[in-house]
Each structure stands twice: as structure tokens, then as C-alpha cells.
Amino acid sequence: QLKLEESGGALVQPGDSLRLSCAVSGNSLDYYAIAWFRQAPGKKREGVSCRDALNGRTIYADSVKGRFTISRDSNKNIMYLDMTSLKPEDAAVYFCAAPGSHYCVPFSYRFEYWGQGTPVNVSS
Secondary structure (H helix, E strand, O other), X not given: OOEEEEEOOOEEOOOXXXXXXXXXXXXXXXXXXXXXXEXXXXXXXXXXXXXXXXXXXXXXXXXXXXXXXXXXXXXXXXXXEEEOOOOHHHOEEEEEEEOOOOOOOOOOOOOOEEOOOEEEEEOO
């Protein structure tokens, strides 16, 4: 059983950077793939990034590739999402989620564990 808790959401200006954190408890992050999703008001939930547990493979949505970086701190059991060059269209509630496997699965698959979300607003 995993518990996920996001933090770090804020109001930022276009072009700014922000780091989101996903604190994982209940088991080691070393054994679970973790993904980030986002959902803007009135829009469908979108998969943003995922990191495999064992081989470190990372996946990014085309909309964030080159701007966002997913990483983990195994000692702290935290998965991060570093976001740079933020755009107004990046504004959303960001969620971390785990499919319950070592490896990332397509974002359309069922993810077993979810955090409560943290809001990111990008506005001048």
C-alpha cells in the first residue's frame, strides 16, 4: 500500500521554474514507477511524465519535453518534477500516481495509487 502526497504548487509567472515533490510512504520508491499527471479546469487529465523504478527510464509528454524533468531522491523517498520555462497552458492541478508496478505504463492505463494534487498557476 502506497500513500502519495504532493507539494510545491504555487502561483508563478510565465518563464519561471518550479519544483513539485511527491512524498511516498508505505513502501520504497525504489520498487515503484511514479508518474505525474495534470488536470486543468474543464480539461481531461493529462499524463505528464513517468519514471521507471528499476532502470531509471523516463517518459515525457510532448508538451513538456525539454522543459520538465522527473527525478527521485531514494534516501528521502521523494519523486520530483522540475518544471522550467513555464507557460500559462501548464497551469493545472498536478497529481503524482503509481501504477503499482516497477515499470511505467501508458498514461491511459489504470493507476492504483494517487495523491491529492497540488495546484500550479502560471499567470502574469
